[in-house]
Amino acid sequence: MTDTLHRSERVPEAMAGQRLDQAASAIFSDFSRERLKAWIKQGALTLDGGQARPKDKVYGGEHLELHAELEEDNRFEPQDIALNILFEDDEVLVIDKPAGLVVHPAAGNPDGTLLNALLHHCPELASVPRAGIVHRLDKDTTGLMVVAKTLTTQASLVEQMQARTVAREYDAVVTGVMTSGGTVDAPIGRHPKDRKRQAVTATGKPAVTHYRVVERFRSHTHVRCRLETGRTHQIRVHLAYRRFPLVGDSVYGGRLKLPPAANEGLKELLRTFPRQALHARKLAFVHPTSGREMSFRAELPDDLLMLLDYLRDDHESMR
Structure with missing residues (x-):
């Protein structure tokens, strides 16, 4: 089974000097760079109406036209894994993802994914x-x-993501007591020494995170974050950069800090909390076909509710 794909975009001036395949992978971010390179070589992805090479440079303002036959991808097996579906129609699917579920197959997780x-x-x-x-x-x-259920819907949602009109809000529990909310505007890219991590780096991509305080405890803070951009590990990296790492973050959390004179129950919970304390609580976008504003909220999962209860009890006991 094949489906016809037709998309057109302009190369932003900010991409001047990049390779065509590099620029295309940023513009058509729902496709892999390798697939885009193949389409460039086949002439299915053209530059200003003509065939180009993946290594050709762009200068900004060029017209990219993608017209390709998209075949079914049979590399991945369907698996009967339970999904918590909050909304579904012919175009979109909204889910509440549990902890432990990998989104896309990769070397360490070939299956069992979303x-x-x-x-x-x-x-x-x-x-x-x-x-x-x-x-x-x-x-x-x-x-x-x-999740988009059609090519047209996927193109619309990707465009909304790139235009930063999709509202995404997260709850997080961090180590340290914040005095107020704020904004982190700091570029994120690969860590210069550890390729598996991200870091704030001058050569990274623009990244902006807004955060505000929901509740303060003796040594921790419940914060709410709003994303302008969607870089890998963005909230985790930005809050650690501000010296407020997420509870349970084994990659960016640093040395475990326990509240002084805390009871053994809270200490044990903080020592063994099995994941970064981060939850995508709100998502809003424009429905690609109806044009209606769609907004969804997901309640905090039990493990974060328990963590907040323990921190709240500890805070109250010391007043």
Whole structure:
């Protein structure tokens, strides 16, 4: 089974000097760079109406035209994995992702992922790139994700993501007591020494996170974050950069800090909390066909509710 794909975009001036395949992978971010390179070589992705090479430089303002036959991707097996579906119609699917569920297969997780579950729930997603996944959550981050069920819907959602009109809000519990909210505007890219991590770096991509205080405890803070951009590990990196790492973050959390004179129950919970304390609580976007504003909320999962209860009890006991 094949589906016809037709998309056109302008190269932003900010991409001047980049390779064509590099620029294309940023513009058409729902496709892999390798697939885009193949389309460039085949002439299915043209530059100002003509065929180009993946290594050709762009100068900004050029017209990219993508016209290709998209075949079903049979690399991944459908798997009967339970999904918590909050909304579904012919165009979109909104889910509340649990902790421990990887979004997309990779070297360390070849199956058992959200993508495998989506292919089982909706087999026609085999003809949509990445089974309709347009944004990701880390394996151990819980909460809301939207999935596109058609190519047209996927293009619309990707465009909304790039235009920063998709509202995404997260709850987090961090180590340290914040005096007020704020904004972190700091570029994020690969860590210069550890390729598996991200870091604030001058050569990174622009990244903006707004945060505000929900509740303060003796040594921790419950914060609410709003994303302008969607870089890998953005909230985790930005809050650690501000010296307020997420509770349970084994990558960016640093040395464990326990509240002085805390009871053994809280100490044990903080020592063993199995994941970064991060939850995607709110998601809002414009429905690609109806044009209606869609807004969803996901309640905090039990493990974060328990963590907040322990921190609240500890705070009250010392007053």
